[in-house]
Amino acid sequence: MAIQFAQKPGLVVYLTAGDPTLEATRSVAIAAIDAGADVIELGVPFSDPLADGPIIQRASERALAHNTRLKDVLALAAEIRAARPSAGLVIFSYLNPILRYGLTRFADDAAASGADGVLITDMIVEEADAYLAEMERVKLAPIFLAAPTSPDDRLEAIATHSKGFIYAISRVGITGKQQSMTSDAAALVARIRRWTELPIAVGFGISNANHVAQVAEFADAAVIGSAIVELIERSTPETAPGAVARFIKGLRQPVTALAR
Amino acid sequence: MASVILPAAPSESRPGRFGIYGGRYVPETLMAALVELEHEYEVAKADAAFQAELTLLLNDFAGRPTPLYFAKRLTEQLGGAKIYLKREDLLHTGAHKINNALGQGLLAKRMGKHRIIAETGAGQHGVATATVCALLGMECVIYMGDVDMARQELNVLRMRLLGAEVRGVSSGAKTLKDAISEAMRDWVTNVRTTHYLLGSALGAHPYPTMVRDFQRIISIEMKQQILEKEGRLPTAVIACVGGGSNAIGAFYEFIPDRQVRLIGVEAGGRGTALGEHAARFSGGVPGVLQGTFSYVLQDENGQIAQTHSVSAGLDYASIGPEHAALHDSGRAEYVSQDDKSALDAVVKLARTEGILPALESAHAVAEALRLAPTMPARDILVVNLSGRGDKDMGILAQELHIQGA
Ligand SMILES: Cc1ncc(COP(=O)(O)O)c(C=O)c1O
Numbered sequence: 085m086a087i088q089f090a091q092k093p094g095l096v097v098y099l100t101a102g103d104p105t106l107e108a109t110r111s112v113a114i115a116a117i118d119a120g121a122d123v124i125e126l127g128v129p130f131s132d133p134l135a136d137g138p139i140i141q142r143a144s145e146r147a148l149a150h151n152t153r154l155k156d157v158l159a160l161a162a163e164i165r166a167a168r169p170s171a172g173l174v175i176f177s178y179l180n181p182i183l184r185y186g187l188t189r190f191a192d193d194a195a196a197s198g199a200d201g202v203l204i205t206d207m208i209v210e211e212a213d214a215y216l217a218e219m220e221r222v223k224l225a226p227i228f229l230a231a232p233t234s235p236d237d238r239l240e241a242i243a244t245h246s247k248g249f250i251y252a253i254s255r256v257g258i259t260g261k262q263q264s265m266t267s268d269a270a271a272l273v274a275r276i277r278r279w280t281e282l283p284i285a286v287g288f289g290i291s292n293a294n295h296v297a298q299v300a301e302f303a304d305a306a307v308i309g310s311a312i313v314e315l316i317e318r319s320t321p322e323t324a325p326g327a328v329a330r331f332i333k334g335l336r337q338p339v340t341a342l343a344r
Numbered sequence: 345m346a347s348v349i350l351p352a353a354p355s356e357s358r359p360g361r362f363g364i365y366g367g368r369y370v371p372e373t374l375m376a377a378l379v380e381l382e383h384e385y386e387v388a389k390a391d392a393a394f395q396a397e398l399t400l401l402l403n404d405f406a407g408r409p410t411p412l413y414f415a416k417r418l419t420e421q422l423g424g425a426k427i428y429l430k431r432e433d434l435l436h437t438g439a440h441k442i443n444n445a446l447g448q449g450l451l452a453k454r455m456g457k458h459r460i461i462a463e464t465g466a467g468q469h470g471v472a473t474a475t476v477c478a479l480l481g482m483e484c485v486i487y488m489g490d491v492d493m494a495r496q497e498l499n500v501l502r503m504r505l506l507g508a509e510v511r512g513v514s515s516g517a518k519t520l521k522d523a524i525s526e527a528m529r530d531w532v533t534n535v536r537t538t539h540y541l542l543g544s545a546l547g548a549h550p551y552p553t554m555v556r557d558f559q560r561i562i563s564i565e566m567k568q569q570i571l572e573k574e575g576r577l578p579t580a581v582i583a584c585v586g587g588g589s590n591a592i593g594a595f596y597e598f599i600p601d602r603q604v605r606l607i608g609v610e611a612g613g614r615g616t617a618l619g620e621h622a623a624r625f626s627g628g629v630p631g632v633l634q635g636t637f638s639y640v641l642q643d644e645n646g647q648i649a650q651t652h653s654v655s656a657g658l659d660y661a662s663i664g665p666e667h668a669a670l671h672d673s674g675r676a677e678y679v680s681q682d683d684k685s686a687l688d689a690v691v692k693l694a695r696t697e698g699i700l701p702a703l704e705s706a707h708a709v710a711e712a713l714r715l716a717p718t719m720p721a722r723d724i725l726v727v728n729l730s731g732r733g734d735k736d737m738g739i740l741a742q743e744l745h746i747q748g749a
Contacts, residue, residue, distance in 0.1 A: 130646075130647065131516070131647040131648045132516070132521065132522075132525050132633065132634070132648050133525075134371075134524075134525040134528045134529060134532075134634065135371040135373075135529075135532060136529075137529070141515060148647065151645075153645045154645065154646070155645075178632075179369055179632045180631045180632045180633065180640070180642065180646045180648070181645060181646035181647070182646070183630075183631050183632060183646065184629075184631060184642065184644070184645065184646030185645075185646065205371060206369040206370055206371060206632065206635070207369065208368060208369070208370065208372060208375055210368065211367050211368060211369060228372070229371065229372040229373075230372060231371070231372040231373040231375070231376075232373075233372075233373050233374075233375070233376040233377070233535060233536070234372060234373075234375065234376060235376055238372075238375060238376070242372070253372070253373060256373055256532070256533060256534075256535060256536065257373075257532060257533040258529045258532050258533060
């Protein structure tokens with residue numbers, strides 16, 4: 085499946101795989117897709133998540149407490165793919181677990197799982213030759229992050245090498261919730277547009293329907309991470325799918341209101 | 345074990361690569377700052393005024409050049425190679441860390457960044473950074489693991505006295521690696537106003553090269569001093585290796601002199617099982633941690649392993665990428681000394697020469713104690729005494745059962 089944002093704004097949902105169990109992540113992912121998520125980013129937990137704030141750090145710790153491995157995350161991706169054939173599915177990871185697994189083996193297994201794309205938090209375009217070649221070989225979309233601090237020449241390289249969509253970071257900082265959207269995001273998306281026709285998703289700190297409505301004005305999709313991970317933290321494995329589904333449905337509410 | 349495939353084609357010609365190691369593996373948000381830093385550093389490096397200001401501070405403020413001291417009694421007792429000590433412990437603030445802190449501090453000032461952040465393990469880099477910030481009038485925030493704050497409390501007090509804010513880090517093992525992650529999170533957030541004054545030859549390009557250049561003065565002086573005193577090069581240079589800054593500084597000028605053995609000493613901790621030591625070359629495999637590709641202690645799933653060392657400054661899961669290249673090429677040798685040998689070396693050096701070394705440096709001393717008796721009297725060992733042990737009095741009193749008042 086190609087990554088598609090059928091509705092506007094598109095919704096990308098980040099989940100830390102194995103938080104609190106792989107089974108729970110599966111149920112939440114399916115509930116999220118059924119509630120309107122276009123793309124699920126399955127986060128591979130890592131011991132040293134240096135781009136993440138406390139919420140996702142805690143989720144990684146919970147997932148690692150029962151030894152969630154990259155292999156398990158790929159198996160989970162295959163299950164989600166089997167259950168929901170048309171949803172977008174992205175493997176989201178720090179580099180080291182992938183290196184240890186073996187880049188070629190990872191590419192093969194990620195493609196076999198039915199994932200559409202891969203995003204590596206600490207992989208920049210200049211270092212990506214071998215990674216890009218592997219992604220090309222197995223026809224997976226490499227998704228790169230673009231930051232408000234990225235100058236135009238970097239944005240051009242990011243746009244050239246990305247497939248699927250481009251992930252624009254809404255503000256200078258780590259993952260986590262925030263009160264209001266900064267003007268950084270709109271300016272960044274406008275700059276990226278100069279180099280690409282790909283959809284642009286905006287993420288980091290997007291936590292409510294107002295943020296999503298704002299993003300909808302200038303981008304194709306919003307990425308919701310910490311807000312959902314925190315909701316899962318506050319729920320039980322039994323209540324989490326329902327809570328996440330309600331939250332996701334609510335995210336598009338003001339947009340519907342605006343459209344009327 | 346799964347084969348490790350390099351994320352990029354190895355290329356000697358690429359800046360920031362040491363053989364296949366090094367590179368830049370960071371969140372995109374930091375890239376502009378790293379590129380700017382690389383550029384500003386290149387310009388400063390070639391600027392005579394910058395170099396003159398740095399040299400003046402290294403000499404008049406920090407106390408360079410440091411002596412190369414012949415440890416006569418120790419040499420006689422061991423009955424083998426002559427042992428010289430490069431006295432970085434005599435520097436202002438007590439360790440080699442001030443060499444790099446002054447260099448990067450001046451660079452940050454040049455770049456107009458008035459907020460400095462740094463990580464610290466043993467607290468020596470934190471103290472050096474806090475000192476330079478006081479000297480240059482800059483805001484200073486130091487990240488330090490809770491475990492290290494407890495075991496190096498004296499340095500926490502010194503940093504606070506100097507006006508720095510010390511932020512405890514309670515994630516992971518609460519040691520150096522966790523402090524670096526937290527400093528990187530701060531940098532990602534405040535990158536527009538802040539310089540990250542990284543304390544070792546680690547992290548993303550240009551740090552390993554820049555920190556090495558600032559520490560290189562150690563081997564420049566060493567070489568000149570040993571030639572003056574002995575008229576020939578040493579048989580071996582020995583240094584402890586945490587992230588690798590004092591060791592690369594002590595090795596660098598000798599790399600072309602292939603007859604000089606370069607010996608790096610890692611922390612053997614309290615056992616050989618993963619988690620019990622910080623010997624990256626015997627227990628680690630190549631991987632990416634905190635911005636650079638090098639040897640990393642990790643489990644079979646690529647999760648970073650816990651480490652242990654009695655010395656906070658060596659207690660780290662990865663190692664500077666230039667050391668990884670020197671290791672693979674065979675130009676440098678890497679061995680380990682355990683907690684107990686390091687403690688014994690502290691006592692030995694204190695009671696034979698009246699010098700109290702830092703626990704980190706004591707690992708290098710321990711290797712010299714082992715090697716010297718196996719070598720002929722005409723051989724020369726130069727040990728880089730990277731720091732002094734005052735900061736370790738709490739641990740030493742406890743481990744060696746020394747009574748106070
Ligand atoms: C005295 C001393 N020596 C050595 C080290 C280890 O660092 P590096 O390997 O960068 O020299 C430290 C670090 O805190 C230190 O304080």
